[in-house]
Amino acid sequence: MLEIDHLTRRFGEAVAVDDVSFEVAAGGLTGFVGGNGAGKTTTMRMIMGVLATDGGEIRWQGHEVTAADRRAFGYMPEERGLYPKQPVHDQLVYLARLQGRTAAAAQSAATDLLDRFDLASRRRDKLESLSLGNQQRVQIAAAVIGDPDLLVLDEPFSGLDPAAVDSMVDLLREYTSRGVPVIFSSHQLDLVERLSDGLVVLHRGRVVAHGSPDELRRSGATRHRLVLGGDAGWVRVLPGVTVVDVDGASALLELTAASTDELLAEAMRRGSVRELVEVRPSIADIYRKVTS
Numbered sequence: 001m002l003e004i005d006h007l008t009r010r011f012g013e014a015v016a017v018d019d020v021s022f023e024v025a026a027g028g029l030t031g032f033v034g035g036n037g038a039g040k041t042t043t044m045r046m047i048m049g050v051l052a053t054d055g056g057e058i059r060w061q062g063h064e065v066t067a068a069d070r071r072a073f074g075y076m077p078e079e080r081g082l083y084p085k086q087p088v089h090d091q092l093v094y095l096a097r098l099q100g101r102t103a104a105a106a107q108s109a110a111t112d113l114l115d116r117f118d119l120a121s122r123r124r125d126k127l128e129s130l131s132l133g134n135q136q137r138v139q140i141a142a143a144v145i146g147d148p149d150l151l152v153l154d155e156p157f158s159g160l161d162p163a164a165v166d167s168m169v170d171l172l173r174e175y176t177s178r179g180v181p182v183i184f185s186s187h188q189l190d191l192v193e194r195l196s197d198g199l200v201v202l203h204r205g206r207v208v209a210h211g212s213p214d215e216l217r218r219s220g221a222t223r224h225r226l227v228l229g230g231d232a233g234w235v236r237v238l239p240g241v242t243v244v245d246v247d248g249a250s251a252l253l254e255l256t257a258a259s260t261d262e263l264l265a266e267a268m269r270r271g272s273v274r275e276l277v278e279v280r281p282s283i284a285d286i287y288r289k290v291t292s
């Protein structure tokens with residue numbers, strides 16, 4: 001397990017990461033979300049030791065993380081950082097060798113990963129000759145080629161087509177099923193909601209929400225969708241109800257003082273009711289609320 005404990009980082013007067021604490025559980029996929037400049041990359045860089053901390057502690061398997069621990073971490077940095085002019089297979093082999101794999105194991109791991117990402121035919125091509133999405137696939141392969149104990153991935157899904165997202169997810173699930181903790185940052189909230197076992201929302205350097213997607217969704221106000229036979233505009237004057245949205249016959253409501261039964265009775269008194277259902281807020285709704 002990776003534990004981030006009261007981590008802080010300043011750049012001059014600005015506090016980029018402000019007393020941040022969370023855990024990345026063994027075998028769990030943790031999504032790290034937050035707007036531009038929220039502090040995600042800075043936090044990941046501190047986990048990897050490429051940036052010093054100003055306070056707090058990073059613990060790996062219960063002890064303060066060491067350089068030796070970090071050598072077994074797989075990292076996909078925001079600035080990427082492979083060699084544009086080197087053939088993709090060669091650089092994966094090189095990275096695997098750097099991480100202690102034998103020549104034969106490095107060759108076979110590189111071939112296997114390029115196969116998985118449909119890049120076998122491009123193995124001898126220079127990285128720079130690949131499309132951006134394919135370069136991204138190679139970056140992901142580079143992060144996992146050393147058979148890491150922990151994966152830290154900065155925006156691994158950006159620029160990937162849906163097929164590559166699926167291959168990537170399958171690959172990450174293989175690591176989590178072996179107990180490897182994975183933390184990834186993303187701005188794609190639908191993807192984060194679908195994939196993550198845990199979620200950390202950062203806003204202006206601080207953790208503003210933390211938990212499983214289900215826990216976070218349950219923490220938000222439940223809404224009701226009411227669909228009527230006629231116009232739903234009258235809900236605006238209903239006491240005990242906050243109107244989120246009204247569109248013709250359909251209304252999205254939050255019941256502040258009124259009960260579901262009272263709402264249904266009133267709707268039936270005024271005409272026909274086609275549908276009344278509870279709607280859980282999405283992660284995007286929760287995100288907007290905690291970062292506003």
Ligand SMILES: Nc1ncnc2c1ncn2[C@@H]1O[C@H](COP(=O)(O)OP(=O)(O)OP(=O)(O)O)[C@@H](O)[C@H]1O
Pocket residue numbers: 011014016034035036037038039040041042043
């Ligand atoms: N080397 C640096 N020098 C000065 N300020 C920095 C440096 N690196 C980051 N910052 C500042 O720290 C804050 C957090 O930046 P960071 O890159 O960690 O955010 P982020 O959540 O990864 O954003 P994005 O989603 O845009 O990548 C920002 O205000 C940024 O300008």
